[in-house]
Amino acid sequence: MYPSLGFNRSLGWLANLVVLIIIITNPQPGAAQTSTRVKWADDRYKVDILLVVAHPDDEGAATPYLARAVDEGKRVAVAYGTRGSSGENQAGAEQAAALGEIREIEARRACLTLGIDKVWFLGGKDTASQDVLQSLANWGHGATLENLVRIVRITRPEVILTFLPGTFIGEDHGDHQAAGVLATEAFDLAGDPTVFSEQVAAPLRRLEPYLENLRPWQPKKIYYFPDGDKEEIFRDKGPRYSVTEISKSAKKAYWRMALDSFLKHETQAKGFIASLSKMDDSQIEKMATSDGFWSNGIGFVRGKSLVGGSVTGDVFEGIAPGAISFARPDASPEPSAPEVSVELAGPWSFYAEFRRAHGLTHLPHPEPPEIAQQAEGTFVIPLWLRNQTAEAREFSLSVSLPAGWTTQNGMVKLKVEAKQTGAARMEILLPALTETGAKKPEAQEIQIRGESNGQVVGDVKILVELRKRALPE
Numbered sequence: 001m002y003p004s005l006g007f008n009r010s011l012g013w014l015a016n017l018v019v020l021i022i023i024i025t026n027p028q029p030g031a032a033q034t035s036t037r038v039k040w041a042d043d044r045y046k047v048d049i050l051l052v053v054a055h056p057d058d059e060g061a062a063t064p065y066l067a068r069a070v071d072e073g074k075r076v077a078v079a080y081g082t083r084g085s086s087g088e089n090q091a092g093a094e095q096a097a098a099l100g101e102i103r104e105i106e107a108r109r110a111c112l113t114l115g116i117d118k119v120w121f122l123g124g125k126d127t128a129s130q131d132v133l134q135s136l137a138n139w140g141h142g143a144t145l146e147n148l149v150r151i152v153r154i155t156r157p158e159v160i161l162t163f164l165p166g167t168f169i170g171e172d173h174g175d176h177q178a179a180g181v182l183a184t185e186a187f188d189l190a191g192d193p194t195v196f197s198e199q200v201a202a203p204l205r206r207l208e209p210y211l212e213n214l215r216p217w218q219p220k221k222i223y224y225f226p227d228g229d230k231e232e233i234f235r236d237k238g239p240r241y242s243v244t245e246i247s248k249s250a251k252k253a254y255w256r257m258a259l260d261s262f263l264k265h266e267t268q269a270k271g272f273i274a275s276l277s278k279m280d281d282s283q284i285e286k287m288a289t290s291d292g293f294w295s296n297g298i299g300f301v302r303g304k305s306l307v308g309g310s311v312t313g314d315v316f317e318g319i320a321p322g323a324i325s326f327a328r329p330d331a332s333p334e335p336s337a338p339e340v341s342v343e344l345a346g347p348w349s350f351y352a353e354f355r356r357a358h359g360l361t362h363l364p365h366p367e368p369p370e371i372a373q374q375a376e377g378t379f380v381i382p383l384w385l386r387n388q389t390a391e392a393r394e395f396s397l398s399v400s401l402p403a404g405w406t407t408q409n410g411m412v413k414l415k416v417e418a419k420q421t422g423a424a425r426m427e428i429l430l431p432a433l434t435e436t437g438a439k440k441p442e443a444q445e446i447q448i449r450g451e452s453n454g455q456v457v458g459d460v461k462i463l464v465e466l467r468k469r470a471l472p473e
């Protein structure tokens with residue numbers, strides 16, 4: 001097991017000898033004693049900001065801000081959910097797991113351009129889905145959370161930055177959402193000594209092989225960046241930073257530092273790098289700061305602050321050095337539910353409960369719920385049929401659809417036993433996208449009506465925007 005067993009063994013003998021000498025020479029009770037300092041956490045790993053994202057290159061959603069933060073002396077760590085083993089390889093032939101190996105190196109290089117060398121990979125797998133629950137399942141929710149809580153306890157961040165958990169019309173990647181969900185859970189759990197207690201237990205042996213000797217850590221603030229297209233509902237929900245200011249240390253604009261960092265992702269950006277070589281500096285600046293990427297600067301949505309400060313104030317407003325006490329999240333009370341109801345299930349009902357459980361009911365979310373879907377295709381709407389009465393109930397579901405959209409279900413009749421909640425699905429066949437010129441097609445509404453005993457027990461609405469491509473990679 002140990003190639004240098006003899007050496008270790010002789011060291012062990014030496015250590016035992018030292019212990020023996022200490023015991024022998026220990027002063028008698030009553031004599032003056034000097035105390036020995038206990039080992040403390042490794043300060044090299046203490047950070048101010050922990051960025052939690054899903055894939056290599058996702059850090060680009062925050063790099064113009066991270067460049068500024070590093071400039072201001074802040075220490076930053078990054079945790080990636082996956083190694084990004086899916087998608088196209090623009091730089092070579094390697095695919096799948098082999099591509100993931102390469103992308104890990106690229107991500108480390110990208111972070112290093114900003115001076116960030118504390119980079120972790122949580123071990124999740126890429127999920128081609130907009131459904132956060134599929135991503136969480138594919139990543140192994142429990143093991144990944146355990147890992148992230150460990151990283152929070154090692155890095156002791158003042159602030160966590162991550163994707164906004166929610167479903168929006170946009171890229172809306174399930175993996176991005178999973179990063180946001182896990183980061184929120186870790187924010188609420190890492191300070192709780194009863195959570196993954198083996199991590200915070202003190203060692204019982206000299207070279208403790210099981211217990212980790214970390215301390216609980218309560219981060220002070222959590223901020224989110226959205227993965228949705230429409231900016232209105234995120235506006236003024238948090239601070240916003242210019243990307244055109246010049247870094248004092250690098251003498252470059254923050255957008256340029258972010259772009260240079262992104263260019264390290266060659267397997268994802270080789271084509272983009274080639275297109276940059278045909279542009280002059282002013283064209284590149286225009287692309288980065290006014291046409292695309294970071295045209296409105298870089299903004300965050302404030303999730304929680306345990307140290308006050310204003311919603312749109314600086315990320316570090318209100319933060320003083322030192323640990324704060326563990327704060328159990330302020331769960332909002334369960335809303336009173338009717339005895340019989342039909343509701344959206346899947347990620348939508350999850351997020352409604354998630355926001356309540358984590359004291360985040362103020363987080364922006366679209367009403368009615370919205371999603372982009374690939375056309376043509378099938379869109380499956382998951383539903384809960386709740387029956388809290390003492391008798392079995394029959395539900396009938398009918399759907400009203402935009403012109404040209406169809407369902408194979410027609411009128412659905414389902415029976416749910418007393419005090420039970422049943423799962424149902426409505427499958428909608430989406431037509432091929434008709435050319436509308438440069439104009440993007442408007443999102444259209446699907447409405448599902450649930451009835452029971454002749455009464456309406458639910459009107460579920462969802463806005464759907466048809467797209468040529470809507471499956472995240």
Ligand SMILES: [Zn+2]
Nearest residue numbers: 054055058173
């Ligand atoms: Zn991504």
